[in-house]
Amino acid sequence: MIEKKDVEKLASLARITIPDDQIEKVRKDIDTILAYVSQINEAHDLTSSEYNYNSGVKNFMREDTEPHESGKFTDVLLKSAPKSDKGYIEVKKIL
Amino acid sequence: MIDLKTMTITKLHNHLKAGDFSVKQIVDAYLKNITEKDGEIHAFLEVFDVAEQVARAQKMFDEGKATLLTGVPIAVKDNILIEGHTVSAASKMLENYVATYSGTAIKKLADAGAVFIGRTNMDEFAMGSSTENSAFGPTKNPYDTSRVPGGSSGGSAAAVAMDGALVALGSDTAGSVRQPAAFCGVVGLKTTYGSISRHGLIALGSSLDQIGPVTKCVEDAEIVFSFMKGHDPLDSTTIPDAAYADKQNSKMCQVRPPGLTIGVPRSLVEGQGIDTDVRKNFEETIERLKKLGHKIVDIELPHVKYSLPAYYIMLPGEASSNLARFDGMKYGLYVGGEKLLGDYLETRGAGFGPEPRRRILLGTYVLSSGYYDAFYNKSQEVRRLIAKDFEDAWQTVDVIITPTTPTPPFKLGEKTQDPVSMYLADVFTVPSNIAGIPTISVPCGTVEREGKSLPLGVQFFASHCREDILFKIGKQFSGEAV
Numbered sequence: 001m002i003e004k005k006d007v008e009k010l011a012s013l014a015r016i017t018i019p020d021d022q023i024e025k026v027r028k029d030i031d032t033i034l035a036y037v038s039q040i041n042e043a044h045d046l047t048s049s050e051y052n053y054n055s056g057v058k059n060f061m062r063e064d065t066e067p068h069e070s071g072k073f074t075d076v077l078l079k080s081a082p083k084s085d086k087g088y089i090e091v092k093k094i095l
Numbered sequence: 096m097i098d099l100k101t102m103t104i105t106k107l108h109n110h111l112k113a114g115d116f117s118v119k120q121i122v123d124a125y126l127k128n129i130t131e132k133d134g135e136i137h138a139f140l141e142v143f144d145v146a147e148q149v150a151r152a153q154k155m156f157d158e159g160k161a162t163l164l165t166g167v168p169i170a171v172k173d174n175i176l177i178e179g180h181t182v183s184a185a186s187k188m189l190e191n192y193v194a195t196y197s198g199t200a201i202k203k204l205a206d207a208g209a210v211f212i213g214r215t216n217m218d219e220f221a222m223g224s225s226t227e228n229s230a231f232g233p234t235k236n237p238y239d240t241s242r243v244p245g246g247s248s249g250g251s252a253a254a255v256a257m258d259g260a261l262v263a264l265g266s267d268t269a270g271s272v273r274q275p276a277a278f279c280g281v282v283g284l285k286t287t288y289g290s291i292s293r294h295g296l297i298a299l300g301s302s303l304d305q306i307g308p309v310t311k312c313v314e315d316a317e318i319v320f321s322f323m324k325g326h327d328p329l330d331s332t333t334i335p336d337a338a339y340a341d342k343q344n345s346k347m348c349q350v351r352p353p354g355l356t357i358g359v360p361r362s363l364v365e366g367q368g369i370d371t372d373v374r375k376n377f378e379e380t381i382e383r384l385k386k387l388g389h390k391i392v393d394i395e396l397p398h399v400k401y402s403l404p405a406y407y408i409m410l411p412g413e414a415s416s417n418l419a420r421f422d423g424m425k426y427g428l429y430v431g432g433e434k435l436l437g438d439y440l441e442t443r444g445a446g447f448g449p450e451p452r453r454r455i456l457l458g459t460y461v462l463s464s465g466y467y468d469a470f471y472n473k474s475q476e477v478r479r480l481i482a483k484d485f486e487d488a489w490q491t492v493d494v495i496i497t498p499t500t501p502t503p504p505f506k507l508g509e510k511t512q513d514p515v516s517m518y519l520a521d522v523f524t525v526p527s528n529i530a531g532i533p534t535i536s537v538p539c540g541t542v543e544r545e546g547k548s549l550p551l552g553v554q555f556f557a558s559h560c561r562e563d564i565l566f567k568i569g570k571q572f573s574g575e576a577v
Contacts, residue, residue, distance in 0.1 A: 010456040013463075014415065015436075017444030018452070029453055029514050030460070036515050037404040037470070040477050053483055060331045076195050082429030091424050092435040
């Protein structure tokens with residue numbers, strides 16, 4: 001059972017403000033969804049052959065080479081930023 | 096007079112090639128339809144100024160350089176980037192965001208001379224099954240405007256159904272191309288994970304997302320796929336072209352002549368919540384397939400029933416990570432708050448609608464250290480079991496079928512208060528995303544509701560990289576030339 005304080009904690013971790021009058025609805029929805037998804041616990045734990053079953057998926061890496069010319073995309077990207085200054089994205093002071 | 100109702104890509108191409116009409120005339124015919132119908136349907140969030148694209152396509156014809164897609168009007172879901180155009184994912188978060196580059200699929204279609212006619216409405220960040228989660232108002236079903244077109248690519252499906260475009264692009268993470276296609280009486284294709292580049296698609300669940308076409312007929316889906324597919328260095332999850340060909344040529348994957356063996360996962364299609372008329376239609380569909388010379392066998396996919404609950408763990412996990420990038424700093428909405436933390440809190444609080452917010456919180460929960468094993472890890476184990484169920488099934492069958500949706504199109508507002516009831520609309524479509532296999536939804540008849548005829552769809556599933564089987568059986572089933 002999810003409680004109001006859990007929703008507030010999740011919202012704080014996810015950096016989202018939730019108005020007070022909506023918290024109960026969010027709590028109820030998340031509780032209902034968690035109850036629904038919990039049925040996956042009925043599925044058995046993987047056997048070793050299932051665990052080792054090769055689905056053919058593997059990681060692909062590329063060489064870290066051929067960078068584009070520095071600054072090539074700066075202007076076009078900065079145009080999308082809410083605030084920028086002298087070639088940098090501007091944000092509030094962290095410390 | 097141009098008959099758009101029965102138009103296909105091949106027909107259009109032949110007309111344009113023969114000079115029966117110009118690219119401008121055909122595009123204008125679609126634009127006229129949008130003007131007349133979209134006030135009520137609301138399939139489009141924006142219709143583009145197409146003059147330049149039209150001129151370019153016409154030039155390709157005039158110079159003998161036209162491809163099958165040259166001059167084909169394509170509507171694009173609002174989560175696929177076209178350089179210089181707004182792309183909002185139907186969210187306040189990106190309402191004024193202009194794409195700084197084009198997605199790979201878009202580039203390929205543009206090179207072929209396609210004409211992007213506008214961007215289509217969707218559920219916010221592709222989260223939903225009805226297009227009611229759009230921050231800019233719902234789309235309505237062209238067959239009955241009191242009902243939803245499905246989602247999340249509801250605008251794309253409605254656009255094709257109302258002849259607002261010949262082709263539309265959607266994205267499919269749990270059924271978001273196929274479910275609206277079924278609800279709008281058109282064809283929807285979700286291809287093998289890794290067959291079409293996701294570069295330039297706004298990410299929802301990166302291990303599940305695929306761009307897919309919505310079309311009037313199976314052949315059109317095949318044509319559009321042939322232009323969009325292929326390995327892309329900008330998406331490391333795309334399958335190398337040689338590996339794709341190997342898979343199609345491997346002995347184990349040869350289609351068994353003369354007819355196909357089609358598996359019916361009985362326990363799944365006879366589960367709770369399946370509409371009686373949908374079941375009846377499904378049995379009729381099976382009979383039609385038998386008459387076409389195919390062999391029908393019952394199969395078991397023992398873990399596939401866990402697809403939807405597993406999905407609603409892994410997807411929120413992936414989505415909460417993907418949506419972490421919307422912070423009010425780099426692009427998109429900015430709402431100032433107290434200090435830097437306040438900027439995050441206010442921007443994200445104001446930018447995300449209720450469904451993305453719900454999934455971000457759920458994702459944060461299932462990925463948190465205390466619950467990771469019980470939820471996220473378990474969902475990944477179940478994912479393996481589901482993938483293996485399908486692998487086992489391909490030992491005995493070539494194709495699997497289910498209805499595309501458990502019910503006909505539902506009413507606007509019917510499921511908006513209860514998220515789980517909305518999620519259940521994807522119960523038949525989500526397994527193929529989890530397994531990464533290709534699936535096509537094809538219209539298979541109608542049901543009557545309140546004096547209106549509503550479309551239904553049937554889904555054909557095949558093993559990885561075997562879209563060719565889907566096109567073959569899909570065309571035969573739809574009465575198209577094979």
